[in-house]
Amino acid sequence: MKRTVYLLIAGTVLSLSACKSSQNAYKEAYEKAVADEPKAVIEEPVAQNEAPKAEDVTNISVREEKVSVVSGEQEIKAFGIVCGSFSLKANADALRERLVGDGYQAVVVVNEAGKTYRVVCASYDTKEEAVAERTKFKARYPDNQDFQSAWILYRK
Template sequence: MKKNILFCAGLCAVLALSSCKSSESAYKKAYEKAKAQEQAQNNSSYNNNTPVVTPVVEQPATQTTVVTNTDNVPVRTERVTVVNGAGLKNFSVVVGSFSLKANAEGLLNRLRSSGYDAQLGFNQDRNMYRVISSTFDNKADAVRSRDQFRATYPDAWLLFKQ
């Protein structure tokens, strides 16, 4: 009797496990249904999004000069003697500082070949050569020039001649 019960329980288990098996056709139907929904969504979204073309309106470009307060701009005061150049005015833009004269002259020649009236100064207190790209009488012009040079020389700074 126990054998019959075990046999029936085993047969029921085999039937239960084999009847729960998913068929390939069921997967295929679900996949085709999902693809159809996705395609229907894409078709409806293409119809809803119509491009709107607006004409190009040309406006004249205006150039404005921003005036900033130059009182807060830091300036270094040093005693610099001109080694190579015409002479320094009150405010100068320094683009390079070198302890070796050969390095300073290399940058000086590069600036001059680019069309700048560069000069070479020497600070005897610090034993440094200063490559000066431009020199001005007033601070505002020197600040403007320094800001232009900062695109190429980010460490450019202002020097006030002592």
């Protein structure tokens, strides 16, 4: 019985000491990984000679709705850029405050048909001006998918 216990202890000690990783093995693996790592390539930006293409204003769809201003200091003009639509006024007001902080004269309007609150970030007298500003607005927020779906509202 004692002999079995001694053999068991000796086997355990040998097996545990054999599993120990050496620092040299880690160092070799690290050096190999660093050597295989590609060098950083610095690319110089290429100047684009193409002028930005102007959007064809006749193909831009415009939604026509009867709306009234509920938040904001100003009335909206005939064509507005809608960047958000909400069923809760609090959500629309939060987006309006964000846009005001970014320098826009945003207002919240309510759609009288469906009681939907819409955030208008800018408004203009002509469709051409509104389309041009919508393009600039989308370019300012390229990572915001909600703003990429901004549309033009024609106020009845």
